[in-house]
Amino acid sequence: MERSFEKYFRQNRLPHLWCPGCGNGIVMKAIVQAIEKKGLDQDKTVIVSGIGCSSRASGYMDFDTLHTAHGRAIPFATGIKLANPELNVIVITGDGDCTAIGGNHFIHGCRRNVDLTVVLFNNSIYGMTGGQASPMTPTHKKATTAPYGAIDRNFDACRLAEAAGATYVARSTAFHVQHLTDMIAGGIDNKGFSFIEAICQCPTSFGRKNKMADPAKMMMWMRDNAVMKAAWDKLPDDKKTEEKFPIGLFYNESETDYATAYNEVIQIAGGADK
Amino acid sequence: MNSEITIKLPRCKGCGICVAFCPKQVLAVDELGKVMVVNADACIACGQCELRCPDYAIFVDKKVKA
Ligand SMILES: Cc1ncc(C[n+]2csc(CCOP(=O)(O)OP(=O)(O)O)c2C)c(N)n1
Numbered sequence: 001m002e003r004s005f006e007k008y009f010r011q012n013r014l015p016h017l018w019c020p021g022c023g024n025g026i027v028m029k030a031i032v033q034a035i036e037k038k039g040l041d042q043d044k045t046v047i048v049s050g051i052g053c054s055s056r057a058s059g060y061m062d063f064d065t066l067h068t069a070h071g072r073a074i075p076f077a078t079g080i081k082l083a084n085p086e087l088n089v090i091v092i093t094g095d096g097d098c099t100a101i102g103g104n105h106f107i108h109g110c111r112r113n114v115d116l117t118v119v120l121f122n123n124s125i126y127g128m129t130g131g132q133a134s135p136m137t138p139t140h141k142k143a144t145t146a147p148y149g150a151i152d153r154n155f156d157a158c159r160l161a162e163a164a165g166a167t168y169v170a171r172s173t174a175f176h177v178q179h180l181t182d183m184i185a186g187g188i189d190n191k192g193f194s195f196i197e198a199i200c201q202c203p204t205s206f207g208r209k210n211k212m213a214d215p216a217k218m219m220m221w222m223r224d225n226a227v228m229k230a231a232w233d234k235l236p237d238d239k240k241t242e243e244k245f246p247i248g249l250f251y252n253e254s255e256t257d258y259a260t261a262y263n264e265v266i267q268i269a270g271g272a273d274k
Numbered sequence: 275m276n277s278e279i280t281i282k283l284p285r286c287k288g289c290g291i292c293v294a295f296c297p298k299q300v301l302a303v304d305e306l307g308k309v310m311v312v313n314a315d316a317c318i319a320c321g322q323c324e325l326r327c328p329d330y331a332i333f334v335d336k337k338v339k340a
Pocket residue numbers: 051052053054055070093094095096097098101121123125126127128129134
């Protein structure tokens with residue numbers, strides 16, 4: 001039986017160009033399933049992406065889509081939301097796109113609490129350009145720009161988002177497909193800046209360099225090292241080893257979103273029609 | 275057989291994710307780099323293959339008893 005999520009894809013563009021086993025396809029499906037679950041109107045939902053392998057997703061999704069400039073998806077999305085607050089705006093970005101060149105746009109989008117759902121495809125690497133280290137490449141992992149392993153400490157984008165003012169912050173992985181779908185659906189529900197980090201595999205640019213070229217092995221690594229938040233909170237510090245990481249909903253608070261605050265200014269100034 | 279496996283072969287890239295996560299060794303990747311069903315009778319319609327296929331190339335439905 002044909003799956004209902006197929007209607008959200010531009011069928012004439014499939015198969016997608018991602019490498020065999022690339023996690024991007026799994027995260028893209030989780031996004032459309034979250035959209036379906038929340039019953040969003042396909043004609044009132046806009047997908048905005050930056051630049052990178054992950055950001056190519058917008059080209060496969062049958063909505064109004066914008067494939068923008070590297071690191072700049074959040075500013076474009078902010079403009080769309082302010083111009084037409086009734087649209088649901090979903091941003092697709094990569095670890096390089098969001099936390100390197102786009103780092104400032106990211107924190108200020110969080111600070112303003114713009115009502116966006118931002119899904120960061122975290123494959124720990126610049127996939128598209130051949131495997132340079134990103135600010136989210138874990139310390140000691142290899143990249144073409146870090147042949148002996150990265151010496152930089154990596155960003156925890158979830159903690160960064162929360163500290164900067166995002167009102168919904170969650171993480172999941174390409175292994176935990178249903179959980180990932182739920183985390184994205186929760187972000188769609190939140191009226192404000194929602195950030196979901198989706199850990200996914202890049203077997204080509206990250207895996208091969210780090211003795212994990214098999215995409216299934218990379219997903220087993222996610223299965224074996226992700227710890228649900230409730231269990232993580234009870235885990236003694238010595239069990240929180242370098243490879244282990246928490247997944248789940250980390251933060252959710254209600255705050256005035258940017259379009260609502262902006263509309264108040266419009267009213268004080270005499271209204272948009274005058 | 276209590277399941278129906280549908281494969282959209284042009285989409286399959288032979289990544290082996292479905293093979294690795296199938297609990298019943300139903301699937302394999304052939305020499306042309308495409309998924310194939312090698313033990314249909316063992317399939318329990320758990321959907322693990324479909325869930326994680328990054329290319330939406332494999333679908334499993336429980337067979338409706340006639
Ligand atoms: C202004 C600008 N600088 C640099 C690039 C080159 N570039 C393209 S994609 C990319 C990094 C992508 O990494 P990430 O966001 O993690 O996406 P991935 O490919 O891993 O999904 C870079 C540096 C560019 N396209 N534009």
